Amino acid sequence: MDAKAIDQLLESQRQYFLSGETLPVEFRIAMLQRLRESVRRREPDISKALTADLGKSGYEGYMCEIGLVLSELGYLIRHTRRFAKRRHVPTPLAQFAASSYLSPSPYGNVLIMSPWNYPLLLTLDPLADAIAAGNTAIVKPSAYSPATSQVIDELLTECFPPEYVTVVTGGRAENAALLEKKYDLIFFTGSQSVGREVLRRAAEHLTPTVLELGGKSPCIVDCTANLRLAAKRIVFGKYLNCGQTCVAPDYILCEASIKDALVAELQTQIRLQYGDPPLSNPDYGHIVNEKHFDRLCGLLDQSKIVHGGEICRETLQIAPTVMDAVTWEDPVMQEEIFGPILPVLTVDSFEDIYPLLAVRPKPLALYLFSENRARIRAVMERCAYGGGCVNDTIIHLATSEMGFGGVGESGMGAYHGRAGFEAFSHRKSVVDKKTWMDLPMRYQPYNRGRYEKLLRLFLR
Secondary structure (H helix, E strand, O other), X not given: OOHHHHHHHHHHHHHHHHOOOXXXXXXXXHHHHHHHHHHHHOHHHHHHHHHHHHOOOHHHHHHHHHHHHHHHHHHHHHHHHXXXXXXXXOOOHHHOOEEEXXXXXXXXXXXXXXXXXXXXXXXXXXXXXXXXXXXXXXXXXXXXXXXXXXXXXXXXXXXXXXXXEEEOOOOHHHHHHHHOOOOOEEEEEOOHHHHHHHHHHHHHXXXXXXXXXXXXXXXXXXXXXXXXXXXXXXXXXXXXXXXXXXXXXXXXXXXXXXXXXXXXXXXXXXXXHHOOOHHHXXXXXXXXXXXXXXXXXXXXXXXXXXXXXXXXXXXXXXXXXXXXXXXXXXXXXXXXXXXXEEEEEEEOOHHHXXXXXXXXXXXXXXXXXXXXXXXXXXXXXXXXXXEEEEOOOOHHHOOOOOOEEOOHHHEEOEEXXXXXXXXXXXXXXXXXXOOOOOXXXXXXXXXXXXXXXXXXXXXX
């Protein structure tokens, strides 16, 4: 799509929004219901596309994408009416007589740019939030997941008119063309490097932006942890979608005293969950493309691999891998891994984790395995991160009752459920002043002798 076509599309969406069609709550709920029915109807096509793009099995595709989208849609259908209501707040005595309220208002025309690793979930979840808030939307799915992007295009085209919701497919040229334009909000999910470019382009128009990025999310394991269960849950979170998950545990940071036992449990769990050999497991997916496959192969250090390491270029697969004796200077620790490679680092004392993490970029997620409540409380309070789990991994993002988002280098803003509705809304602050009374103390000429004591009483 060229620049002229994008201009025409944007103008049609602006006019549609200005018509007020998207504002009634009943309309928003009806559109959410329409989208939910389309996802249900196209489930077989979506599942096939996810398999084609990432090797996801039907079970994993539903568990991690289709089912979560349906859950978010259902939540918003039930709660949008409540979210959209005005919320009255107290009015200061100095403003008597008046009432004050916060009124959620849609931003208008929004751009949603989604990644390839969870191509359905990370496209339709923010879109559902945008619809619930009353916006129009241009959706740009990733070119790296073409089969799913095609299904999304077909699904949204049959659901909505283009002046309300539309899809722009393509690659970098289309991304650049879209980012040249002015929107009322940009919602981007992807890498930190591209996120910086999105923010730079948005700044040219002073466009508010929600960035859902990533980072090296630590998984901390202390000497009190249930190592068998910890390993089971770490293996699940790390190797789900072949590690191509923004909140996957990037590396383990454990106390040296339990490292060997933990590594042994990790090896056992990989065999139990993925079989031997794992590359023959029909439910184990593949790396999205050759570029990322080669990047990941470059992070493998054969001298430090204690489990896995097998690769198959024909199928773009890398076996679940554990690397031991890793240092902070190793290549695998210089970037977000985003693949099935799990480095293990150690500390001699648990207290050492705080200075180590403090000097590193704030991660999207942090996971802690411990039975020590004092340590749990201290880590949750002292460490900076987007969100996380105690004694589990990943599952904090699978709820509409909590916002999901990053902090610092891992992103800005949050979505899911009410947080998603608010991310796509501006809350207008309104004072409704009554006309039957008008306090004279604010007007010139000031009568200090008569009103100053009253003024100080009101504003103390």
